[in-house]
């Protein structure tokens with residue numbers, strides 16, 4: 096086939112997908128603010144998205160904080176390291192690694208679960224059935240998941256921040272023989288409210304991405320079990336990439352001055 | 353034509369390059385039962401979903417009680433949807449909800465009825481399809497195909513609709529269970545005095561529930577008449593279909609999905 100024709104087709108397909116996604120996001124967001132509100136479903140989803148992600152996120156944060164402490168110690172010339180390890184662990188975790196790694200882990204768990212659940216509902220006509228029962232599927236399925244994810248991701252990342260810093264502290268005070276009091280003082284002195292806050296804002300955006308990508312791919316899955324499998328994979332991959340891209344954009348915006 | 357409950361005029365729908373509906377004209381008179389027959393993948397479900405607003409046709413007009421539903425805003429459309437009940441091909445029960453919650457779904461979510469009152473109605477509707485109150489506490493996955501269809505029927509009639517759609521109500525059932533479902537459909541429709549549009553390729557179902565019959569082929573209605581005329585329709589397509597013959601004007605290529 097003609098090379099230009101192939102490129103043209105790929106670009107068109109991409110534009111069509113972006114168009115569909117924009118429409119989907121617009122539909123979903125517009126329903127967030129219009130009654131009726133399904134509070135019970137939001138609470139249920141917060142439980143599923145937030146609470147059950149805690150172990151995964153906590154473990155990720157703990158080991159990341161520990162590894163970060165080791166890297167800074169070995170990477171620096173071991174001179175003056177006692178003060179910089181604590182500071183860099185705290186900043187690195189709260190600004191970047193907490194939200195990004197937390198977001199990626201939750202994307203793997205939650206985007207996949209949402210896409211599989213809604214994808215199955217799509218191919219078994221359960222989503223169509225909602226419409227015939229005077230219930231808007233965006234309102235009933237998408238909004239609770241999006242709201243729950245946007246609210247819980249910052250909470251999860253806040254926990255990840257604490258545990259990540261603890262990971263650094265444990266490694267610092269055991270393996271590296273730092274003084275515990277000095278380590279804590281260095282963490283508290285250098286860590287600012289803005290550092291934590293920027294990470295939590297990022298987490299809220301990542302929550303939105305995770306839920307929307309899961310819902311979008313679930314809603315548009317077709318072709319039986321295979322289609323649902325494809326939707327699940329696409330949801331995780333696209334959510335992960337968008338998280339990394341959004342993180343870059345937000346870092347450049349939030350820390351511009 | 354003042355007694356037309358539903359009317360489709362020149363409805364077209366294609367997916368990509370595949371033409372599914374190619375100018376459908378069909379009228380369902382008030383209080384009557386129209387059954388549309390046709391091979392698998394001929395667009396029967398797509399046609400019904402166009403009337404329900406789940407799929408938007410590319411061209412044409414659809415009237416319910418004389419009003420064009422394609423020209424309505426979402427509020428008016430929701431009001432019209434309240435007149436409908438629908439039994440889906442695979443029953444499309446919500447597998448995360450108990451049977452009684454499925455039946456009561458449109459009452460609780462769509463009409464904001466109290467759960468207690470809605471449960472009483474659900475139990476009453478379950479009784480009408482021959483299921484005891486204990487079934488209400490089970491989950492859809494615990495039911496046989498025939499029982500799922502019964503629950504789907506109970507859910508479709510829960511809000512006393514004026515119009516009911518049945519999408520292949522007997523597909524996948526053994527002949528005896530199929531006959532039970534057919535009789536239930538006839539009885540419940542009689543109670544409600546509802547207008548119905550059904551889809552099937554099961555001829556015993558046609559003979560039991562239809563007042564009028566229409567046949568869809570290649571995206572068009574090619575024949576329509578009263579039930580008693582299907583055996584001497586004088587139409588080769590209808591003859592081939594109702595006798596299930598491989599030879600005839602309908603080529604096998606179109607019978608494949």
Ligand SMILES: Nc1ncnc2c1ncn2[C@@H]1O[C@H](COP(=O)(O)OP(=O)(O)O)[C@@H](O)[C@H]1O
Nearest residue numbers: 367372390391392393394395396397398399609
């Ligand atoms: N949402 C959709 N996107 C693309 N193709 C579809 C969609 N829905 C239905 N089709 C296609 O339209 C044709 C008719 O489908 P359908 O109405 O389900 O057939 P049936 O007469 O068996 O109910 C099929 O070939 C199907 O693949």
Ligand SMILES: [Mg+2]
Nearest residue numbers: 396397441519
């Ligand atoms: Mg069908």
